[in-house]
Amino acid sequence: MYCKNCGSKIDDDSKFCSECGIKLKHKDKANVSVNNIKKDSTPKIDVENDPSLKYDRTYNNDSSPLIIGIILSILTIILSRVEVEKEVYEFLFIVSFFIRIGIVIWIDNLAGKLELNQGNWGLFAFFFPSIALIVISFKKKRIYTPNYFTLSNEKKSQFNNNLASRYLNGKRYNDGLKLVNAAIKYDKNNHAAYDTKGMIRYYQKDYEGALKDLNKSIELDPNHAIKYYHRGYILKKLGLLNNALEDWANAFDLGFEDAINPLKIYGNP
Secondary structure: OEOOOOOOEOOOOOOEOOOOOOEOOOOOHHHHOHHHOOOOOOOOOOHHHOHHHOEOOOOOOOOHHHHHHHHHHHHHHHHHOOOOOHHHHHHHHHHHHHHHHHHHHHHHHHHHHOOOOHHHHHHHHHHOHHHHHHHHOOOOOEOOOHHHHHOOHHHHHHHHHHHHHHHHHOOOHHHHHHHHHHHHHHOOOOHHHHHHHHHHHHHOOOHHHHHHHHHHHHHHOOOOHHHHHHHHHHHHHOOOHHHHHHHHHHHHHOOOHHHHHHHHHHOOO
16 A cells, blocks of 8 residues: 555555654545445436437537538629630639539538438539538538447447547536446446446546446456556545555556556655
């Protein structure tokens, strides 16, 4: 164990630190054991029909199609009112054809990212390129498309957990918790989902719930260093610094080099 005052390594049964002389207090680990944590009362949520999860809030629309679409619309109106010679008209026609093809490819790519019907959008872009650019710039990305419902439960679990991780990074904890609960519902052995859920609860300051989830994640797969790193911070919040130091040491031993930082700050370098 480590002295909380000076960070020196000392024997587990020591009553005083041999370096700084402070009296040591031994906390009962059972206070935060899984058996004593209240049962998870998070309700199961049908995320596929949840209005707040209709669109992917982590997807940022690109404003470029809107700007280019408006510029092309203005140019089209101007050129339609200007009389030009036949040679100039033929040149503009060729240029506009290649621009049209480029827009079709662009729209097709955007439609793919939004999981829209690429064939229909490609035709729309070919005949009305500027309008298609403007319209698609306002399209939101739906989370649960028809393709989603063809996935296996394992794939659905991975999908929801990946999205929950993005919501976690975006600090959208409540919706992220709904998504990760769905991930666990579809696959109770998805160890990564318990890790994600634990970190969401950590940032929601539900440290006991977070500990329960990280314990489950490590139980399912004990070979991922990041889990011990995460659990270390949870244990520290619960006042179990010695246990936290052990977890950070485990994370470092498993190859997560950033774990050295909390070890240097809170323990003996």
